[in-house]
Amino acid sequence: MASTYTPTSESEKAVLAPEVRAPSRSFALADVILRFLLFASGLVAVVVMITSKQTELVPIPMPPFVRIPRSANFNHSPAFIYFVAALSVAGIYGLITTLISFFSLLKVARGSKLVFHFVIFDVLLLGIVAAATGSAGAVAYLGLKGNSHVQWRKICHVYGDFCKHIGSSVAVSLFGSIVLVLLILLSVYALSKRIPK
Amino acid sequence: MASTYTPTSESEKAVLAPEVRAPSRSFALADVILRFLLFASGLVAVVVMITSKQTELVPIPMPPFVRIPRSANFNHSPAFIYFVAALSVAGIYGLITTLISFFSLLKVARGSKLVFHFVIFDVLLLGIVAAATGSAGAVAYLGLKGNSHVQWRKICHVYGDFCKHIGSSVAVSLFGSIVLVLLILLSVYALSKRIPK
Numbered sequence: 039m040a041s042t043y044t045p046t047s048e049s050e051k052a053v054l055a056p057e058v059r060a061p062s063r064s065f066a067l068a069d070v071i072l073r074f075l076l077f078a079s080g081l082v083a084v085v086v087m088i089t090s091k092q093t094e095l096v097p098i099p100m101p102p103f104v105r106i107p108r109s110a111n112f113n114h115s116p117a118f119i120y121f122v123a124a125l126s127v128a129g130i131y132g133l134i135t136t137l138i139s140f141f142s143l144l145k146v147a148r149g150s151k152l153v154f155h156f157v158i159f160d161v162l163l164l165g166i167v168a169a170a171t172g173s174a175g176a177v178a179y180l181g182l183k184g185n186s187h188v189q190w191r192k193i194c195h196v197y198g199d200f201c202k203h204i205g206s207s208v209a210v211s212l213f214g215s216i217v218l219v220l221l222i223l224l225s226v227y228a229l230s231k232r233i234p235k
Numbered sequence: 236m237a238s239t240y241t242p243t244s245e246s247e248k249a250v251l252a253p254e255v256r257a258p259s260r261s262f263a264l265a266d267v268i269l270r271f272l273l274f275a276s277g278l279v280a281v282v283v284m285i286t287s288k289q290t291e292l293v294p295i296p297m298p299p300f301v302r303i304p305r306s307a308n309f310n311h312s313p314a315f316i317y318f319v320a321a322l323s324v325a326g327i328y329g330l331i332t333t334l335i336s337f338f339s340l341l342k343v344a345r346g347s348k349l350v351f352h353f354v355i356f357d358v359l360l361l362g363i364v365a366a367a368t369g370s371a372g373a374v375a376y377l378g379l380k381g382n383s384h385v386q387w388r389k390i391c392h393v394y395g396d397f398c399k400h401i402g403s404s405v406a407v408s409l410f411g412s413i414v415l416v417l418l419i420l421l422s423v424y425a426l427s428k429r430i431p432k
Contacts, residue, residue, distance in 0.1 A: 116376060161358075161420060164361060164362060165416055173372060174373070176314040183313075187311040188388070190388075226423060229426045230351045
């Protein structure tokens with residue numbers, strides 16, 4: 039493609055020199071892959087979280103002392119509801135930007151405007167996903183260990199499968215946060231590469 | 236200063252044109268102010284959190300039915316301990332980078348390398364501070380509302396001052412997260428301004 043395009047001015051020659059344009063293409067490819075990973079982690083985290091429902095026979099502490107079926111579900115905690123909302127947004131955003139990033143890969147060079155617009159949403163989403171990971175993780179930790187100071191009893195010895203789902207979902211969401219950090223750093227690095235020395 | 240410096244090539248002239256260099260200085264000033272706000276919010280959040288200790292006379296539910304003094308403190312919850320650690324790091328980082336950013340303001344132009352290095356740590360810190368805000372917020376919400384599904388009782392009607400401290404600290408930390416988002420967007424915008432059109 040470089041042979042069909044003739045740079046017109048000194049500054050354009052400097053910007054489009056091979057050593058500057060070459061990494062741009064591999065950055066775009068890494069961008070597509072990372073955005074697909076973001077979509078995948080959002081989807082997996084949400085699916086694992088909403089399939090976490092578990093019903094167990096729990097003894098009641100008053101007469102007639104029978105065991106009644108009680109279920110644990112993600113929608114019993116506002117932190118988990120926020121988690122599902124945040125990771126759904128991350129997954130949908132991941133899907134849309136994977137497609138946009140993939141189609142811009144087919145073009146010769148990506149506009150720095152597109153990169154800048156992506157970074158704005160990436161940063162906002164990092165804040166949202168990291169906060170969701172933190173809040174779901176804090177409630178999950180309380181479920182696992184309890185808190186003796188305020189007599190919040192642990193529940194994971196009763197609802198083991200439920201806790202496994204929650205824990206896996208939080209781990210996948212942590213992975214999604216790391217992918218978002220890498221996406222932002224990649225975009226910033228790609229931008230800084232375009233600045234003439 | 237511009238009159239003492241003579242651009243040698245076409246591309247350097249393009250980079251150092253007044254319309255490109257003028258915003259760079261106001262960006263650097265905004266950078267110093269935002270980094271100072273980050274330092275201030277980290278300091279306030281940590282101080283408010285560690286001064287939250289409250290002791291109340293709580294009735295015990297077994298004979299001899301006396302009221303015993305029980306205290307609520309931030310270090311009773313791992314989420315709050317992580318919060319203090321994360322916001323301390325944010326505050327110290329804010330202080331150090333305020334000074335670096337201020338001294339680089341005295342120079343003619345900031346290197347894009349410094350901006351790029353700041354962005355790396357800003358992004359990592361955003362993830363850490365947002366996760367801390369989320370986890371402390373989730374535990375604080377449980378303290379305020381409780382969770383009837385797992386019989387975790389609310390405690391804020393007993394430890395009112397403690398909960399006010401926690402709530403204020405989480406709010407300040409949310410402000411710190413927003414400052415970090417603005418810092419990253421400012422850096423990215425400053426970088427994208429240096430790219431020749």
